[in-house]
Amino acid sequence: MKEAVFYQKLEGDKVRCGLCHHKCVISPGKRGICQARENRDGILYSLVYGKLIACHVDPIEKKPLFHFYPGSTAYSIATMGCNFHCLHCQNWEISQVKNKIVGKEAVPEDIIQNAITSRCQSIAYTYTEPTIFFEFAYETAKVAHKKGLKNLFITNGYISGEALKEISPYLDAANIDLKSMNNQFYRKVCGAKLQPILDNIKLHYELGIWIEVTTLIIPGYNDDSEELKRTAEFIRNIDTTIPWHVTGFYPTYKLNDIHPTPIETLRKAVAIGTKAGLEYVYQGNLNEGENTYCPQCGKLLIERSGFGIAVDNLKNGFCPYCGKKIVGKGMR
């Protein structure tokens, strides 16, 4: 347990947490929406500091990040809790906390040592929402940078601007979910609001953090062509080179009565993204549409198989056929 950062003391020993856009006002003895922060006698504590519920070595393509050190591995960690309550959460057993917070005790140096020993090039703060274990992520990220490791957030994008700016010197890349362009979807399905996420995607970009955006397409919820077009146009208006991943849904948690996303829907989304002017649109979860093609000459540059790289034709980050620079970081 560690005293939280980004909170304000209010009257009557209440506190206001400023770590994410929920800005929870928390009475003594109560927790915030994420269940990971608790007010004890007017002091806000992180209940999850150093309590790891998951540690795995993952291919970076699994995050998904396709234009950031392709073919590398990320030491991936999580604690319990989440500031969203998505009806379709794939990790709901660890994100949707009822009472007890459990996890294996660790200090930042353990994570860094494990990442180095496992030959990872980066540390990914992932599986649940990294914002809610900000204190641990921040301290780990700072030391990791000194050791030459990169730091990645796989995030719902609800972190406050203040917190994002604080960690941004150490945050190298983020995959941000843009689940819908409809505020009602965010309210009903996730218990959140849309606008802070749109603002945050721009803020990540302005802070120089490498970003890729993911939209999980749920049949009947966010698969409308007009909405997908607005998503693609929003990304395009920031930068046409931001990769957009459109991924397939599988029935899970509280949305287990919805059928999986048909492949035609993902293909439709890719066509919409490409027509809107995005240069890199990828399909996910259905084993097609994951290769990188040169946006200028159309030739195959990176062929992906599963979460691995089968063929890499890039030459120092450039297309070998027409010489176009392929955006990203660590593109070989």
Ligand code: SF4
């Ligand atoms: S991090 Fe948790 S406690 Fe803080 S505002 Fe967000 S949901 Fe509330």
